[in-house]
Amino acid sequence: MDFILYAVPFFLVLIAVELLADRWRGVSNYRLADAVNSISTGVLSTTTGLLTKGVGLLTYAFALKHLALLRLSADSVWVWIFAFVLYDFCYYWLHRLGHERNILWAAHSVHHQSEEYNLSTALRQTSTGFLLGWIFYLPMAVFGVPLLVFVSVAALNLLYQFWVHTQHIPKLGWFEWCFVTPSNHRAHHAQNALYMDRNYGGVFILWDRLFGTFQEEDDNEPVIFGVTTPLASWNPLWANLQFYAQLWDDARRAGSPWDKLRIWFMRTGWRPADVAAKYPMNKPDLALFRKFEVPLGRRQQGYVAVQFCIYIALGSYLMNLERGLPSAALLLGWGAVAFGVFALGVALENRPWALQVELLRLALNVPLVWLAPLVGLWPASPQMWVGLLGYSLISVIGLYRCRRQVTRWVS
Template identity: 40%
Template sequence: MEAYANVLLYAIPMLFSFVILEAGYSWCKGTRVFRSLDTISSISSGVANTLKSVLGLTVFIIGYEKMETHLAIYEVQASWQTYLIAFLSLDFATYWSHRLSHEVNFFWNKHVVHHTSEEYNLAVALRQPISEFVSLFFIFMFPAALLGVPPEVVAILTPVHFLLQFWIHTPHIGKLGVLEYIIVTPSQHRVHHALNDIYIDKNLSGVFCIWDRLFGTFQEELDEEPPVYGSTRPLDTWNPIKQNFAHLLMLIRDAWYTNSWWDKLRIWFMPTGWRPEDVQSRFPVRSVDQHSLVKFDTRASPALHAWSWFQCVLTTLMLMHLLLYFKEIGFPDLFIYGAFLFLTIYAYTALMDKDKNAFWIEGLRCLFGLAIIWYTADWFALPALRWVVAAELLISLAVVGWFVRESTYVNTENTKYSTLSNSTG
């Protein structure tokens, strides 16, 4: 995990730099593909996912190393051919894991956050899950394991494969000619993020589009059908923690309230979005299409925008601190720091949502942070920081209290949030 943390120290500034460059380009071109709170939500989701990953909070049902040890029929040495086979295998596994997420109710929960934004830009690529605690991904690496591709080759290529899917989340690159038949392009991935009927659950490949063309899930972007982004069952929240667990909570609730024992069992494995008829009539959910979607917006004041950006940047800097001092902080303090940062993200995005409980959530964060300082006389390997953090916690609580007391804080149009989601393709 320490090596992974070191890689992230370089990857995070690079990805954020591209987001800033795209935002600047968009501003110069006069196109509005970024919205302030939506972008903060995307970045916050990326921070939360990074925390989950670096703390090793995902359990793989079958690890690749173990599978390769027991199933390999060849013993191959690392060469360019080996790397090519491994990369194609990763892409194949990505396609089927991704397709499973779009087609099975239970697995949609780990992917829904990536489709929650109603914009399309590089920041959306940062919307990665924290709700995937059990992963089936490496089961689809069976062909590579059978051929004896070394685990170290897979370990090197996995982050590379992920980063190569970052650039396709942009509206500023059109169709790329012959490359449209070889790789996944921004045009193809715009289709994937659209809720238009013709686009839903299409273009599921990671790097090479051959899988979509081979398995019947390819759809070209049509000039007469501009993509409309978002979920067919909007979540109406900026909070990435809520976004990650909304679908799972719906499944649990529906399984509990349905009168059919058969439905209680099969709801988890039915197509994404399926609900028992009795709970669907008792607990109807709002559904939209490309014609009826109205983008979620809490109409925040300039002061709230500025404060939210401050909290987002501060949280990102704290994440960088955790990565930089990963070894010195050590376990279990890394988990304590991670819990504090998760709570921080929940707190300031609750404020962005204009949640009536935002002050109490911020109060809990303040108490948690002050308790860490009190018991350790430290702030995670940097003792001098404890006074700065303590001051920030108290000031933050006062600022949030001021926002909540403002008569314009509560937005009556957005005081109720959907806790449901559906496949958006």
């Protein structure tokens, strides 16, 4: 059973509930651009996963067949409990090394880039974690955990982690000692020195207490969310590439061939001495911390929010019909989602060329609607062309209204 697929509507409902709680309590834990960016990375991650999840599943199935020391049964409750605990133990080490090694941080840093902390942050996931993440779960195959059980407990682990991304729930007493909670996970998302690289558990905080990586949230040290090298962008594609690009630049500039190789596997933040001397990186002073912000008119924000709903719907469509769609259809759907959220990110950053990118996005809907039936993304239908015409006209009217409010998009 695909628990994540069925949970998506509840995620969106709970985000709406949290927004109401914000208003009721007179706080502001959401910004439109930040939330759109977080959910965009989630949509991009999900659609990328439709194309890449075979990497983890095939390697797990291969290891289960050839390396398993035991043959556990999916019919046993104890096997499910064992698998659930073992998965979280493996997740702890993936998560910990995801903070401690450059190549793994390049993937995981996406989840930490938001300078807000709310339920939309939970959806902010990497699109490149499939490259190396599978390695850490091979011990489960060695122990003989069936594939169905592995996939199921992985989904349950991820579902649990959703609710801890909120500022509305205080410390929970004894529960803090055993389980990951909003309080100890807020500390995990901090860029304060006190909290840095702590609290890695997914469900159980016991691993952190056992291995010396636990840090309680301190009332005297307010959490500052985000990463020490700010993303300073609303672009979900750049969010996934930022740290890889930094590592590539440093590797390219390094004089030593050994440094060019080992930089990828060194502790996070390590740079070759010659590169660090010639290209110093000055990180912002937390005492002067300011959240990344780009001024946008209300009409622009409303336009982006409405257009973004299209890509939530398209991503949900791909998730629902994934098993019946050919690879070419999934690839076309992924391309539409990737370029769409990229274009909306450009709009949120108010780039001088944002209007041109937005017009290109709308124009590309024509070949999308034409190609989709050819590759099996959806059936050919005259209604699709009528819908496209109506959607395009409404979008152009919306762009015109935005242009009247602010001319920077076309300057």
